Amino acid sequence: MNVLIQWLEPAFMQRALMAILLAAPMFGLLGSTVVASRMAFFSDALGHGAFAALAFSLLLGLHIPVPVATLIFSVVFALIISFVRQSSRASSDTVIGVFASLSAASGLLILSYFGNFSRYAHALTGDILTISYADIYALAVLFVVVLFVWGHQVNRNFLVQIDEGLASSYGINPFVSGLIFALLLASLVAFAINWVGVLLLNAMLILPAAASRILSRNLRMYHWLSVVFATSGGILGLMISYYANLNTTAGIIMVCGIFYLLALIYSTIVSRLNKASFH
Numbered sequence: 001m002n003v004l005i006q007w008l009e010p011a012f013m014q015r016a017l018m019a020i021l022l023a024a025p026m027f028g029l030l031g032s033t034v035v036a037s038r039m040a041f042f043s044d045a046l047g048h049g050a051f052a053a054l055a056f057s058l059l060l061g062l063h064i065p066v067p068v069a070t071l072i073f074s075v076v077f078a079l080i081i082s083f084v085r086q087s088s089r090a091s092s093d094t095v096i097g098v099f100a101s102l103s104a105a106s107g108l109l110i111l112s113y114f115g116n117f118s119r120y121a122h123a124l125t126g127d128i129l130t131i132s133y134a135d136i137y138a139l140a141v142l143f144v145v146v147l148f149v150w151g152h153q154v155n156r157n158f159l160v161q162i163d164e165g166l167a168s169s170y171g172i173n174p175f176v177s178g179l180i181f182a183l184l185l186a187s188l189v190a191f192a193i194n195w196v197g198v199l200l201l202n203a204m205l206i207l208p209a210a211a212s213r214i215l216s217r218n219l220r221m222y223h224w225l226s227v228v229f230a231t232s233g234g235i236l237g238l239m240i241s242y243y244a245n246l247n248t249t250a251g252i253i254m255v256c257g258i259f260y261l262l263a264l265i266y267s268t269i270v271s272r273l274n275k276a277s278f279h
Helices: 002-008 011-036 040-059 066-087 092-113 133-162 164-169 174-196 198-215 219-244 248-278
Strands: none
Touching: 002 011, 002 219, 011 040, 011 133, 011 174, 011 198, 011 219, 040 066, 040 092, 040 174, 040 198, 066 092, 066 174, 133 164, 133 174, 164 174, 174 198, 198 219, 198 248, 219 248
């Protein structure tokens, strides 16, 4: 038993666990909306935008905490993309792809020009073991905000996904509804980039929700299973990374990926058994 709880003895592991218990449910809830709304490319672009924010804050000489600078730039980035998606004739994928590519390239150029790329390289892969109590307090505040806004907006977003015209007839503005969700997502991305990393951020949003979608029979089950997969994947990944001495974020993503594969295999087997019994 001592071996099983040994991973919780270091203080940095305790802080990491608290961060996962706060962040993972947010990834699960927002990720379920990302997958249902087919916004995976958009959430990936926000991660690239957050990385560019680090570079632009350095370029402008802003002496403000990195999470604050990232939050400001991520929110602005989300506003710009949402507006261009609404007003441009180009397809959404094209618009988002252009912004994501330019953000990543500009971030790399600026950081390499100032010779600070190695200093911010951790933003690419993240390290949740470096999280502080101040970060956890900020995550707790964001957790409350996300739960409140998501609970108020989830049915509106679902109705917009089904039929924008029907949503408008109920007094729901599809653009405003999408913008509110984009701002929530940008806030989570800004706070999580240093612990999850640009390269793996989108996977944390997509994999638990994708596994949940395969197994769910209704919308409520879909959202809650996504939270369960994200949270349990976070805890198991943290534990495995400690004993195997692996990158924590990568361990979490791999566990979530295994959940997805198991859900896919289970769904395939059940589908074939049902077909066999039918024939």
